[in-house]
Every structure is written in C-alpha cells, then in structure tokens.
Amino acid sequence: SEHGQEGNDDDYGVYVATAKSIYMVSDGTGWTAEHSVSAALGQFDHCLVDRGCPVNTHLFSGIDDAEKLMAIIKQAAKEGAMVVYTLADPSMAESAKQACKLWGIPSTDILGPITEAIASHLGVSPSGLPRGASGRSSALSEEYFRRIEAVEFTIKHDDGALPQSLHKANIILAGVSRTGKTPLSIYLSQKGYKVANVPIVMGVDLPKTLFEVDPEKVFGLTINPIVLQTIRKARAKSLGFSGEARSSYSEMDYVRQELEFARRIFSQNPVWPVIEVTGKAIEETAAVILRLYHDRKHKCTMPRISKRY
Amino acid sequence: SEHGQEGNDDDYGVYVATAKSIYMVSDGTGWTAEHSVSAALGQFDHCLVDRGCPVNTHLFSGIDDAEKLMAIIKQAAKEGAMVVYTLADPSMAESAKQACKLWGIPSTDILGPITEAIASHLGVSPSGLPRGASGRSSALSEEYFRRIEAVEFTIKHDDGALPQSLHKANIILAGVSRTGKTPLSIYLSQKGYKVANVPIVMGVDLPKTLFEVDPEKVFGLTINPIVLQTIRKARAKSLGFSGEARSSYSEMDYVRQELEFARRIFSQNPVWPVIEVTGKAIEETAAVILRLYHDRKHKCTMPRISKRY
Ligand SMILES: Nc1ncnc2c1ncn2[C@@H]1O[C@H](COP(=O)(O)O)[C@@H](O)[C@H]1O
Ligand SMILES: Nc1ncnc2c1ncn2[C@@H]1O[C@H](COP(=O)(O)O)[C@@H](O)[C@H]1O
Ligand SMILES: [Mg+2]
Numbered sequence: 001s002e003h004g005q006e007g008n009d010d011d012y013g014v015y016v017a018t019a020k021s022i023y024m025v026s027d028g029t030g031w032t033a034e035h036s037v038s039a040a041l042g043q044f045d046h047c048l049v050d051r052g053c054p055v056n057t058h059l060f061s062g063i064d065d066a067e068k069l070m071a072i073i074k075q076a077a078k079e080g081a082m083v084v085y086t087l088a089d090p091s092m093a094e095s096a097k098q099a100c101k102l103w104g105i106p107s108t109d110i111l112g113p114i115t116e117a118i119a120s121h122l123g124v125s126p127s128g129l130p131r132g133a134s135g136r137s138s139a140l141s142e143e144y145f146r147r148i149e150a151v152e153f154t155i156k157h158d159d160g161a162l163p164q165s166l167h168k169a170n171i172i173l174a175g176v177s178r179t180g181k182t183p184l185s186i187y188l189s190q191k192g193y194k195v196a197n198v199p200i201v202m203g204v205d206l207p208k209t210l211f212e213v214d215p216e217k218v219f220g221l222t223i224n225p226i227v228l229q230t231i232r233k234a235r236a237k238s239l240g241f242s243g244e245a246r247s248s249y250s251e252m253d254y255v256r257q258e259l260e261f262a263r264r265i266f267s268q269n270p271v272w273p274v275i276e277v278t279g280k281a282i283e284e285t286a287a288v289i290l291r292l293y294h295d296r297k298h299k300c301t302m303p304r305i306s307k308r309y
Numbered sequence: 310s311e312h313g314q315e316g317n318d319d320d321y322g323v324y325v326a327t328a329k330s331i332y333m334v335s336d337g338t339g340w341t342a343e344h345s346v347s348a349a350l351g352q353f354d355h356c357l358v359d360r361g362c363p364v365n366t367h368l369f370s371g372i373d374d375a376e377k378l379m380a381i382i383k384q385a386a387k388e389g390a391m392v393v394y395t396l397a398d399p400s401m402a403e404s405a406k407q408a409c410k411l412w413g414i415p416s417t418d419i420l421g422p423i424t425e426a427i428a429s430h431l432g433v434s435p436s437g438l439p440r441g442a443s444g445r446s447s448a449l450s451e452e453y454f455r456r457i458e459a460v461e462f463t464i465k466h467d468d469g470a471l472p473q474s475l476h477k478a479n480i481i482l483a484g485v486s487r488t489g490k491t492p493l494s495i496y497l498s499q500k501g502y503k504v505a506n507v508p509i510v511m512g513v514d515l516p517k518t519l520f521e522v523d524p525e526k527v528f529g530l531t532i533n534p535i536v537l538q539t540i541r542k543a544r545a546k547s548l549g550f551s552g553e554a555r556s557s558y559s560e561m562d563y564v565r566q567e568l569e570f571a572r573r574i575f576s577q578n579p580v581w582p583v584i585e586v587t588g589k590a591i592e593e594t595a596a597v598i599l600r601l602y603h604d605r606k607h608k609c610t611m612p613r614i615s616k617r618y
C-alpha cells in the first residue's frame with residue numbers, strides 16, 4: 001500500500017531487485033487502470049507479497065503528450081516493467097504500443113478493446129479526446145450534484161445521527177458496532193445513494209423512526225461472533241479503551257449477547273434483509289445490498305442494476 | 310443514472326426502443342466492469358443522452374455458474390445488447406465467449422488480456438478463482454483496517470471539526486464553501502488517506518493549528534467566481550436559505566471578496582499548492598492532489614504514485 005511503502009522508504013531499495021513492476025499510464029486520472037490492475041492482481045493472491053512474489057505498481061496520470069509518454073516507457077524498459085495504458089488519443093495509444101514493441105516491453109491497452117466494441121455497437125466513432133479536454137463541465141451536471149448531496153447526507157446521518165430524517169434516506173443500515181456500517185454507508189453514498197446508519201447497542205432502544213420508514217429500505221448487518229471479537233479487540237486497543245469498557249465491548253459473552261439482541265430485532269422485522277458481512281470487503285457487501293435494493297425496486301425477472309448514460 | 314431512472318419507470322419503456330444496451334457480467338461485484346465501461350463511454354459524450362443516442366447499462370454481479378451466465382447472454386441476444394464480462398474461471402470466460410459468438414452478440418473480456426499479460430510478466434498462473442472464493446479474508450487485512458480508519462477519521466474532521474487533531478491528518482484541504490472539500494475528502498479517504506478539511510469563511514479566523522502542521526500537507530482549493538456563484542445559488546435554494554443569508558452567500562460581490570480573502574491566505578502560505586477545481590470532477594481533483602502529495606513525499610524524478618501488492 002502507499003502508506004506502508006512510504007513508511008518504508010529505506011527498505012524499498014532492497015525489494016526493488018525482487019519485485020516485478022507494473023507501470024500504469026493514463027491521460028486522465030489513472031483510476032481506471034489502477035482499478036483494473038488491482039482486480040487482475042486478485043488472481044495472483046497466492047503469490048503476492050506474503051508468498052514472496054511482490055509486485056509494485058506505478059501510476060502515471062495526466063500523461064497527455066508524447067514526450068512524457070516516451071520518457072515513462074523508457075524508464076519501464078530500464079526497470080524491466082510491463083506497461084498498461086489508457087490513452088484516448090489514438091495516436092498516443094499507437095505510440096505507446098509501438099514504443100513498447102520496439103523496446104520489447106509487454107504492454108496492454110486497457111480500454112481500447114471496449115471502446116472499439118462500443119463504437120461499433122453504437123455506430124459512432126469515439127471522440128479520441130481525453131477526459132477534461134472536451135471542455136464539457138461534468139462538474140455541473142445534475143448527477144454530480146446528486147452525488148455530492150448523497151455524500152453530505154450520509155456523513156450527517158452516520159452512527160444514528162438525525163433519526164428524525166431517516167425517511168429521507170434511500171438505504172438504512174442497522175447493525176452492532178464494527179459491522180462496517182460507516183465505511184459501507186460512505187461507499188454507497190459515492191454511488192449516489194443517501195444512506196443512514198443506525199447502531200444496535202444491547203439494551204438501547206432504536207429510534208422509533210426506524211420502524212416508521214419503508215421497511216424495504218432497511219438492511220440488517222450481521223457477522224460471525226469470533227471475527228467480530230477480533231475486530232473489536234483491535235478497535236478497543238486503537239481507541240485506548242481500558243478496564244471495564246474494553247472488556248465488556250470485546251468480551252465474547254457480551255459480543256454473542258449483543259449479536260443475539262440484533263438477531264431478535266431482525267426477526268421482528270422480517271422485511272429487512274439480513275446481510276452477512278463476515279470476510280467480505282466493503283465493496284462486496286455493497287454489491288450484495290445494491291443487488292437486493294434494485295431487485296426490490298424494479299422487480300424484474302433477472303436481477304440487475306441499470307443506469308442510463 | 311440509477312435514481313433518475315427509478316423515478317422514471319413509466320417512461321422507461323419508451324426509451325428501450327431507441328437506447329442501445331450494454332450488459333456487464335461479473336462473478337464478483339461488477340464494479341470493475343462498471344468503472345471501465347463508464348470511462349469508455351466518456352469517449353461517446355458527444356452522442357449520449359442529451360444528443361439523442363442514449364445507452365443503458367445493465368450490471369449482473371455474482372454470476373458464478375454457467376446456467377445464470379447463459380440466461381443473461383440469451384436475454385442480451387433478445388435485447389440486441391452487447392456483453393462485457395469479467396469472469397475469473399477460464400471455463401466460464403470461454404463459455405461466455407462461445408455463447409456470444411454463437412448468438413452473434415458482440416462481446417469483450419475486460420480483464421482477460423491484462424490478467425494474461427501479468428501472468429506472463431510474473432511467470433505465475435492466475436488462480437482462476439473469483440473474488441471471495443479463495444476464502445482469503447481480505448476483510449481482516451491491515452490495509453482493510455487502515456482504510457476504515459481513514460474514512461472514520463475523515464468524517465470526524467469534516468468542515469473544520471476537531472482542529473486540535475489536524476496534525477494527525479495526511480492531507481488537509483482548505484477552501485471557501487462549495488469548493489468540493491467534503492466529497493473530495495471522502496474520495497481520498499477511501500484510498501486510505503486521513504483527510505481533514507477546513508472551511509475558509511470571510512472574516513473568520515482559521516484554526517491556529519492549521520499553521521502549526523507541516524505545510525506540505527495542506528492544499529488550497531480555488532474556483533472560478535462565476536461558477537462558484539452558480540453552485541452556491543443552487544445550494545442556497547436546496548437548503549431553503551432566504552433573504553439576507555441567501556443573498557450574501559451567493560451574491561457576486563461577496564463571492565469575489567471571499568475568494569480574494571482565500572487568495573490572500575494562500576499567498577501568505579506559499580508552500581500550500583493551490584488547486585483549481587473549476588469544471589473538474591472530484592476524482593480529477595483527487596488525482597491532481599495525490600500526484601503532488603506523492604511527488605513531494607518521494608521526490609523522485611518521474612512523478613508517480615506507487616503501491617506494493
Ligand atoms: N468523461 C470522460 N470523457 C472522456 N474520456 C474519459 C472520460 N473519463 C475517462 N476518460 C478516458 O478514459 C481513460 C481512463 O480514465 P481515467 O480513469 O481518468 O484514467 C482515459 O483515457 C480518459 O481520458
Ligand atoms: N481479490 C480478488 N481475488 C480474486 N479475484 C478478484 C479479486 N478482486 C476481483 N477479482 C476478480 O476480478 C473480476 C472483477 O471483479 P469485480 O470488480 O468484483 O467484478 C472478477 O472476475 C473477480 O472475480
Ligand atoms: Mg460507525
């Protein structure tokens with residue numbers, strides 16, 4: 001990770017010799033290349049860092065002229081790196097391809113193939129203009145404002161805050177402490193959903209508005225007690241809890257009882273789906289929730305999430 | 310967008326005839342396919358919705374068996390959709406390819422080519438296991454906790470809150486109201502950075518801790534006054550501001566003076582880079598900030614963001 005590495009600059013030289021490098025080059029932000037490479041690297045989990053086959057990725061964003069591009073490709077050649085790129089201008093993409101070929105560097109055009117396939121599907125040529133170059137102010141679109149509003153709503157409705165406006169949320173998450181409600185809410189909000197999250201704490205009444213809203217938008221989160229205890233112990237340590245507070249929060253009996261308390265609430269509200277979060281990454285739980293959310297909304301025969309562009 | 314569409318189900322049938330469909334199929338969350346397709350569609354801005362050539366995307370996630378896969382591909386054939394997929398199991402990917410070929414559907418394998426290129430670069434075969442299947446509990450990794458901590462830190466340090474712990478932030482954003490500090494902070498936090506944001510309000514002193522922290526981690530945000538006024542007018546309306554409050558907040562004179570006030574603060578702190586956000590999407594501003602942040606940290610000759618996997 002970036003930070004791990006930063007804290008570690010002195011050791012860095014030692015690893016360079018053994019780690020393989022992947023250069024990612026974009027005329028835009030580089031996030032598409034990063035996302036794709038990161039997913040693809042999921043296929044090599046069995047050999048990455050812990051198993052002694054580390055990979056270093058290097059992201060070069062905003063590369064909008066041939067000179068910078070060539071300098072990066074030369075550097076890749078020196079380091080024995082492979083190159084992946086997303087370049088909207090066809091002549092830039094062609095230059096990248098040719099230069100890599102010339103210097104014997106393995107290279108992959110990440111978006112070229114999809115862009116071509118879409119072009120022929122639509123019967124329209126791609127603009128060839130990198131992001132930002134078209135002068136189209138995406139930053140003032142309705143979609144843009146809607147997302148910002150969703151993020152702001154979600155921050156304000158974190159951790160049970162403002163229960164009086166729960167009805168304004170698109171999605172409400174309920175679960176005991178450390179089931180990932182906050183990061184999950186934030187992740188969903190960035191996709192444009194207004195999310196509120198409500199903590200379930202043993203012996204504490206839930207806000208009555210939670211039972212007045214459309215139950216189809218409430219999702220319960222549950223987790224394996226042993227995993228939850230591990231997470232809570234780490235949490236209590238990092239917050240510096242001590243004595244009484246710490247022990248009850250992460251004590252196995254307490255953890256089990258609190259999960260049981262949550263389970264009873266969920267079973268009293270059978271419309272709420274209960275989502276198992278154990279071992280899932282935030283984006284994985286988000287995918288499960290949005291799949292259910294859209295299926296309920298659209299009730300179409302084949303579960304899907306649809307968008308208009 | 311999802312929500313636009315939801316509010317609009319009655320009209321939806323009307324559009325189906327003219328809109329072209331893209332089916333996205335994943336054995337995981339589908340976010341990689343969605344991200345790639347969305348970037349590729351950026352190349353067709355000149356013909357999307359507003360210009361009368363709408364595209365509907367349909368995301369099918371968690372598709373982990375051949376039966377579901379075939380049902381989706383058949384449906385794509387009926388709708389005249391194209392299909393893009395990310396399927397880790399090589400036999401699933403091959404089935405998708407063959408079925409599309411058989412039914413004359415254009416199809417693109419989004420991650421296959423990068424995965425193969427990485428495999429030959431590393432000299433290691435891909436696992437062929439979809440996300441989640443490997444049983445590796447990514448949810449308990451250090452990286453995972455670090456990101457969650459970053460998101461929670463960032464929420465707590467929104468809008469000038471907790472100025473006494475500004476020194477704990479990795480990145481501090483300062484700017485007048487509606488320069489995008491909050492969504493930008495959240496976006497960066499999800500990449501693992503602890504971000505605090507501090508509002509600049511004319512006539513209000515900034516927290517003195519802002520001038521005590523390492524100035525290399527502070528970023529000023531600036532924006533074109535006319536664009537800012539437009540955004541503030543929309544904001545004032547949506548918040549229901551009226552009379553005095555509304556007029557001073559979005560009055561052109563006030564907007565200009567407040568930006569000038571910010572400009573003076575920035576010029577008194579010349580180490581802070583000043584980032585122009587006009588017309589930029591959040592992820593674009595984030596890319597600019599992280600590029601500067603990493604260049605300053607690493608001071609390497611070629612600007613890049615590096616990560617270890
Ligand atoms: N809205 C957009 N308009 C035009 N091109 C885009 C857009 N979004 C992304 N791209 C292009 O898609 C590729 C990936 O973008 P990025 O994720 O910003 O690196 C780059 O070549 C960008 O120029
Ligand atoms: N951590 C991971 N381990 C294994 N495969 C992954 C991982 N992350 C993503 N993938 C695969 O990459 C593709 C895209 O993932 P997703 O973005 O979840 O749809 C799917 O085929 C996933 O199975
Ligand atoms: Mg929380």
Ligand SMILES: [Mg+2]
Nearest residue numbers: 468490491492
């Ligand atoms: Mg704000």
